[in-house]
């Protein structure tokens with residue numbers, strides 16, 4: 001199966017959306033995103049909005065030909081919303097796609113009134129058949145019973161995990177469990193997965209010493225997953241702070257090549273604009289009133305796009321592809337002959353899925369007008 005992680009913290013947004021291509025099905029899990037409304041009193045930086053908009057467009061594109069959509073729960077970073085804020089995915093943007101696929105969702109029980117409302121708003125869409133999937137199996141799909149969103153505290157905050165199998169390969173999506181509940185980890189291990197995509201602990205909320213035992217518990221659970229599963233991708237809540245980024249690095253050092261963030265798994269550089277929000281505001285100050293004007297459609301993010309990427313380069317936050325300064329793709333972009341998206345998705349984040357990169361490494365001929373995905377753009381010269 002082909003696993004593509006679309007949006008999560010190491011790719012620049014809140015969420016844990018992914019797409020899985022099987023022989024006869026294309027499954028999207030948790031198509032939704034958010035940017036974190038306020039951190040330290042600051043709204044999302046416009047550069048964060050640049051990244052979020054690109055990921056939102058990608059989720060919409062991936063939904064066009066999906067056969068199945070899974071909703072692990074109905075928090076605003078995991079599903080389209082009837083009343084999105086300016087940085088989230090709206091139901092109106094994807095309702096046609098949702099009406100043509102099977103939808104597997106967590107049931108309404110043990111959910112907050114807000115999550116129940118969002119669920120109803122989706123299920124009321126014309127043509128949408130939203131099934132309660134908890135505990136069910138269908139073909140390559142299997143769903144867990146409700147498990148805690150993080151700690152086993154309130155009964156209103158539960159999520160559903162998914163297992164997707166094809167040709168002996170097993171993928172598990174474990175959104176928002178935060179590696180905090182022992183029984184939930186056991187359910188994952190009983191599924192005997194090859195690849196697990198899971199949210200890590202929210203260390204940005206665990207700074208007080210009173211959270212020491214939770215930090216310890218999540219670490220033990222992560223180590224156990226790593227001992228027993230071939231590939232463990234930990235992202236989401238964990239990577240909203242420098243503390244979380246360091247925690248993951250420590251785990252990688254201890255466990256070797258088995259632990260990734262989503263960006264590692266997608267073979268590109270990670271970016272953490274939410275964790276870097278304070279710095280982004282220092283590097284690129286934002287005029288008062290910008291967010292209201294953006295909401296009203298009076299300003300866009302273009303001014304922050306090039307400057308934002310340049311700020312990440314200048315401050316050593318990302319490593320460029322080693323061929324960047326000699327690559328014709330940079331030249332074409334600088335000359336305005338090629339859309340900037342190519343360098344932002346490949347060159348600036350050292351994306352090792354670049355076809356040109358591998359041909360360059362192998363010393364094989366490739367024309368200047370070959371794009372990073374291997375397409376030849378005839379008019380480029």
Ligand code: SF4
Pocket residue numbers: 321322323324325327328329343346347348350351354355356357360371372
């Ligand atoms: S096009 Fe590929 S090889 Fe060229 S700089 Fe970009 S990522 Fe590197």
